[in-house]
Amino acid sequence: MTQPPKDNFVVNRIKAFKYAFKGAWLLRKEASIQVQLGCALVVTILGFAADLSTTEWCIQLLAIGLVLATEGLNTAIERIADFIHPEYHEKIGIIKDVSAGAVTFAAVIAAIIGFIIYIPKLF
Numbered sequence: 001m002t003q004p005p006k007d008n009f010v011v012n013r014i015k016a017f018k019y020a021f022k023g024a025w026l027l028r029k030e031a032s033i034q035v036q037l038g039c040a041l042v043v044t045i046l047g048f049a050a051d052l053s054t055t056e057w058c059i060q061l062l063a064i065g066l067v068l069a070t071e072g073l074n075t076a077i078e079r080i081a082d083f084i085h086p087e088y089h090e091k092i093g094i095i096k097d098v099s100a101g102a103v104t105f106a107a108v109i110a111a112i113i114g115f116i117i118y119i120p121k122l123f
């Protein structure tokens with residue numbers, strides 16, 4: 001299959017941004033992303049209530065970004081797996097489990113960051 005002619009560098013970068021934002025917009029419909037966005041909203045409200053420092057805000061935002069990014073990549077991997085092999089297959093199961101495991105790493109680290117920031121503020 002022949003590829004369409006390439007646009008110049010700037011046009012390509014603008015198009016890449018457009019596709020990336022379209023992807024981020026599509027992710028809003030994913031149940032797992034909606035849950036993570038809900039958690040992000042809750043900790044953002046908590047952040048205002050606890051009057052976080054600039055550094056604490058930056059770390060909290062990094063944790064939120066890490067979880068959303070890994071959740072987004074996990075969704076993409078699940079979609080690829082379903083596309084290339086819609087039927088049950090042990091290896092597809094392992095691929096999906098490993099991908100979900102990456103989200104678990106990010107979520108556990110984010111939870112630990114949350115404890116480190118908020119527990120001292122409670123006492």
Ligand SMILES: Nc1ncnc2c1ncn2[C@@H]1O[C@H](COP(=O)(O)OP(=O)(O)OP(=O)(O)O)[C@@H](O)[C@H]1O
Nearest residue numbers: 032078085086087088089090092093094096097100
């Ligand atoms: N085609 C398959 N073959 C084998 N096991 C599968 C297959 N599809 C899903 N699984 C198993 O079911 C688990 C859940 O898969 P699924 O695609 O429903 O992910 P999910 O995390 O529930 O997705 P979502 O984010 O859409 O809720 C996988 O981690 C895997 O163990």
